Structure formats: C-alpha cells, structure tokens
Amino acid sequence: xxxxxxxxxxxxxxxxxxxxxxxxxxxxxxxxxxxxxxxxxxxxxxxxxxxxxxxxxxxxxxxxxxxxxxxxxxxxxxxxxxxxxxxxxxxxxxxxxxxxxxxxxxxxxxxxxxxxxxxxxxxxxxxxxxxxxxxxxxxxxxxxxxxxxxxxxxxxxxxxxxxxxxxxxxxxxxxxxxxxxxxxxxxxxxxxxxxxxxxxxxxxxxxxxxxxxxxxxxxxxxxxxxxxxxxxxxxxxxxxxxx
Amino acid sequence: xxxxxxxxxxxxxxxxxxxxxxxxxxxxxxxxxxxxxxxxxxxxxxxxxxxxxxxxxxxxxxxxxxxxxxxxxxxxxxxxxxxxxxxxxxxxxxxxxxxxxxxxxxxxxxxxxxxxxxxxxxxxxxxxxxxxxxxxxxxxxxxxxxxxxxxxxxxxxxxxxxxxxxxxxxxxxxxxxxxxxxxxxxxxxxxxxxxxxxxxxxxxxxxxxxxxxxxxxxxxxxxxxxxxxxxxxxxxxxxxxxxxxxxxxxxxxx
Numbered sequence: 027x028x029x030x031x032x033x034x035x036x037x038x039x040x041x042x043x044x045x046x047x048x049x050x051x052x053x054x055x056x057x058x059x060x061x062x063x064x065x066x067x068x069x070x071x072x073x074x075x076x077x078x079x080x081x082x083x084x085x086x087x088x089x090x091x092x093x094x095x096x097x098x099x100x101x102x103x104x105x106x107x108x109x110x111x112x113x114x115x116x117x118x119x120x121x122x123x124x125x126x127x128x129x130x131x132x133x134x135x136x137x138x139x140x141x142x143x144x145x146x147x148x149x150x151x152x153x154x155x156x157x158x159x160x161x162x163x164x165x166x167x168x169x170x171x172x173x174x175x176x177x178x179x180x181x182x183x184x185x186x187x188x189x190x191x192x193x194x195x196x197x198x199x200x201x202x203x204x205x206x207x208x209x210x211x212x213x214x215x216x217x218x219x220x221x222x223x224x225x226x227x228x229x230x231x232x233x234x235x236x237x238x239x240x241x242x243x244x245x246x247x248x249x250x251x252x253x254x255x256x257x258x259x260x261x262x263x264x265x266x267x268x269x
Numbered sequence: 270x271x272x273x274x275x276x277x278x279x280x281x282x283x284x285x286x287x288x289x290x291x292x293x294x295x296x297x298x299x300x301x302x303x304x305x306x307x308x309x310x311x312x313x314x315x316x317x318x319x320x321x322x323x324x325x326x327x328x329x330x331x332x333x334x335x336x337x338x339x340x341x342x343x344x345x346x347x348x349x350x351x352x353x354x355x356x357x358x359x360x361x362x363x364x365x366x367x368x369x370x371x372x373x374x375x376x377x378x379x380x381x382x383x384x385x386x387x388x389x390x391x392x393x394x395x396x397x398x399x400x401x402x403x404x405x406x407x408x409x410x411x412x413x414x415x416x417x418x419x420x421x422x423x424x425x426x427x428x429x430x431x432x433x434x435x436x437x438x439x440x441x442x443x444x445x446x447x448x449x450x451x452x453x454x455x456x457x458x459x460x461x462x463x464x465x466x467x468x469x470x471x472x473x474x475x476x477x478x479x480x481x482x483x484x485x486x487x488x489x490x491x492x493x494x495x496x497x498x499x500x501x502x503x504x505x506x507x508x509x510x511x512x513x514x515x516x517x518x519x520x521x522x523x
Binding site for chain 2: 047049078200209210220229252
C-alpha cells in the first residue's frame with residue numbers, strides 16, 4: 027500500500043501539472059474552433075508518457091542533479107581554488123550550450139535571415155559557417171555569464187547593478203545592431219538554458235552561497251540563469267554588427 | 270512515427286544532450302576535485318531517471334500535444350476562421366479581429382509554463398532555500414501569469430507590426446524601476462525566472478504560433494516578425510515575480 031502510494035503520488039502530481047494544457051487545448055478545439063479531437067487514443071497515450079516522464083525527471087532531480095551540483099559547489103568551496111571553480115563554471119556554461127538543440131535551430135534560422143538580407147552569400151557553406159560562428163558566440167557568452175555569476179556569489183556583489191548594467195548594454199546595442207539580428211538576439215537569451223542545465227546551475231549557485239560565510243543562499247544563490255540569458259543578447263548583437 | 274522507434278531515437282538525442290554536461294561534471298570531479306562522489310550509485314540512478322524522464326516527456330509531447338497545438342495555432346490564425354470564410358480584403362487589418370488569438374496565446378502560455386520542468390526545478394529549490402516563504406505554486410503561478418501576458422502582448426505586436434524593441438526596452442525600464450522597490454531577497458530569483466520559462470514545452474508551441482501569425486497577417490514576414498515571442502516570454506515573468514513579492518510584502522505590512 028505504502029509502495030503503491032510512493033509510485034502513484036508523483037504521477038498524480040504530474041497529471042495535475044499537465045491538466046491546464048489539456049483544458050486549454052480541449053476548450054479551443056471543441057468550443058472555439060468547433061472541431062472534434064482527432065485521434066483520442068494517441069492523445070491519451072501521449073499525455074500518459076508526458077506524465078510518467080515528468081515524474082521520473084523530478085525524482086532524478088532530487089537524487090541526481092541537485093545533489094551533484096551541490097556537492098561540487100561544496101567541494102570547490104573547501105578546496106579554495108577560485109581559478110578551478112571559474113574554469114569549471116566556464117566549462118559548464120560553454121559545454122552545455124554549444125550542443126543545445128534549441129540553439130542549433132535558432133542559429134540555422136539566423137543564417138537564413140542573414141543570407142536573405144544579403145549580409146552573407148546565399149550558399150550552404152557561408153550559411154553553415156555563419157551559424158557555427160553564432161553558436162560559438164552564444165556558448166562563449168554563456169560560459170562567461172556563469173563565470174561572472176559565480177564571481178558575484180564569491181564577492182557578494184548585489185545582482186541588480188550587474189543586471190541593470192547588462193540591460194543598459196542591451197539597449198545601447200539595440201540602437202546600433204542591424205535590425206534583422208535584434209529579434210534573434212532577444213530570443214537567443216531565452217533558448218540557451220535547457221532543462222538539464224537549469225537545475226544543475228541553480229544547485230551550484232545555491233550550494234556555493236550556502237557554503238561561503240556571509241552569503242545568503244536566497245539573496246546570493248540565485249541569479250546564474252539570469253546572467254546566462256542576458257549575455258547572449260549582447261554577444262549576438264555584437265556578432266551581427268561584425269558582418 | 271511508430272512509438273517505439275521514436276522513443277529510442279529521442280532517448281539517443283537526450284543522451285547526446287547530456288553527454289557534454291556529464292563529461293564536464295565527471296571530468297572535473299576526477300581530475301580536479303579528486304574525491305569520490307558521495308552516493309555515487311544514487312546519483313547515477315538519478316541521471317538515468319532524468320534521461321528516461323526527459324525522453325518520455327518529449328516523445329509524449331511530440332506524439333500528442335505538439336501536433337494538435339500546432340494545428341490549432343495555424344487554424345486560429347487562418348483568415349478563414351477569423352473572417353468566417355470570406356476572403357479578406359487586402360490592406361485593412363483590425364487588431365480586434367484577432368481576439369481569439371490573443372486569448373489562445375495567453376492560455377497556452379500559462380498552461381505550458383505550469384508544465385515546464387525547469388521552472389519546477391527552480392521552484393523546488395526556491396521553496397527549500399526560502400524555508401517555505403516562497404511556495405512552489407506561488408512562484409509557478411506568478412511566472413505563468415507573466416508568460417501569459419507576455420505572449421498575448423507579443424502576438425498583439427505581430428498583428429499591429431510595431432517594432433519589437435519598443436516593447437522590450439520599455440519592459441526593461443519597468444523592471445529597473447521595480448527592482449528599486451522590490452524586497453532584496455526576491456530580486457535574483459525574479460531575474461532567474463525570466464530565463465527558465467522558455468524551454469521544452471513552451472518554445473515549440475509558441476514558435477508555431479508566432480510563425481503561423483506572421484505568415485497569415487498581411488504585411489508581416491515570418492523571418493522578421495516571427496521572432497520575438499520568446500523574448501516577451503522571458504521578460505514578463507520578471508515583472509510578475511517582482512510584483513508578486515511586492516504584493517505579499519505590502520499585505521504583510523498592512
């Protein structure tokens with residue numbers, strides 16, 4: 027009985043998380059568009075898969091991603107080597123972003139836009155190298171973002187100055203960047219942080235802030251993701267200005 | 270696509286996404302920290318759960334919810350639906366005609382954000398760290414409302430064709446002013462919530478909506494106007510989370 031509950035409860039939680047999507051889709055399909063739901067069986071199977079997947083993912087977070095992120099934060103704090111910690115921060119940011127599928131998609135679209143606008147030649151080779159350059163640029167900027175974010179936690183700098191300064195940078199860059207790149211640049215800030223990176227980076231930040239004396243995990247521990255979504259905007263616009 | 274091959278394929282893709290992360294983590298653990306990982310077996314099982322969980326999650330979305338959601342986004346933005354089958358006259362676009370689109374945008378933005386796994390992860394952490402002051406559901410609903418407002422406004426922008434950066438710059442200025450008055454402990458979390466909202470669930474559906482809209486509204490081009498919805502979805506949650514913290518602060522004072 028106890029066992030059954032332990033399996034059923036996370037599933038019920040996930041189903042509850044999914045309920046809004048199902049309600050929205052059913053309402054618009056049946057009431058607004060007034061069409062029947064196609065292939066109900068497939069819909070039900072799919073929803074069940076999503077629910078099981080979400081439940082597994084949350085369990086994996088609790089026993090895998092959160093603990094490893096935190097234990098590494100503690101280990102680096104004990105070791106006391108800032109250089110290694112920053113190198114780790116950079117590798118984590120760069121490594122998780124360069125292969126991110128959402129980024130690959132956006133970089134491809136950006137190359138299309140650039141080719142159509144005559145910024146680069148309209149052939150596969152130039153589009154490919156433009157897209158690759160963009161991916162490296164974004165990955166570099168995310169690596170740098172995590173480094174700055176970790177430094178901020180170590181030093182206890184207030185986050186608002188850095189973020190507001192960053193936004194000011196975005197605004198200034200927007201004025202000078204070519205118009206076609208602006209939308210892509212703004213979107214690239216949102217796509218860099220994947221479902222696996224977010225929990226790891228959050229656990230790292232919170233772990234660091236709780237193992238360093240004088241830091242508050244709530245005030246200082248969060249914010250790494252914010253940097254990782256901010257710097258790509260600036261770097262992508264700079265990339266657009268180079269062509 | 271057949272279910273099992275699809276599942277296998279997605280699992281391989283997920284493994285490919287996790288590999289660089291695992292390489293960085295275990296590389297640094299072995300070469301720099303040089304200490305055994307506590308509860309190694311448990312952690313590895315956790316990674317397996319994450320892998321299988323994400324793969325099932327993605328396959329389920331792609332099998333059932335994405336196709337339907339994308340078809341609906343296309344149908345709702347289709348002039349045939351909007352104008353009751355009459356061919357639309359060239360030129361005149363009234364933004365009010367797209368009311369159902371804005372409503373759909375807000376509803377789907379809210380609903381997909383509630384199901385977003387990375388937001389759930391951050392909310393779990395925030396509740397743990399704040400000792401329960403910030404509830405998992407409070408944060409998730411605040412962020413979801415932000416995404417809803419952001420995407421609705423973003424579709425409105427595509428229909429009217431105003432430049433994206435007007436909205437984004439105004440939004441950032443608003444965030445800066447809010448930051449001055451918000452409780453200090455929420456600021457970092459609020460900034461984070463902008464970045465976590467847009468991943469697995471939200472991006473594909475929202476992109477479909479943006480592209481559908483940009484290719485059916487006369488005078489808009491999908492390449493130029495289809496972008497930007499994600500930017501709205503990352504900006505507005507910052508505003509709502511800061512607002513949520515301010516509201517609860519005032520309530521406690523009053």
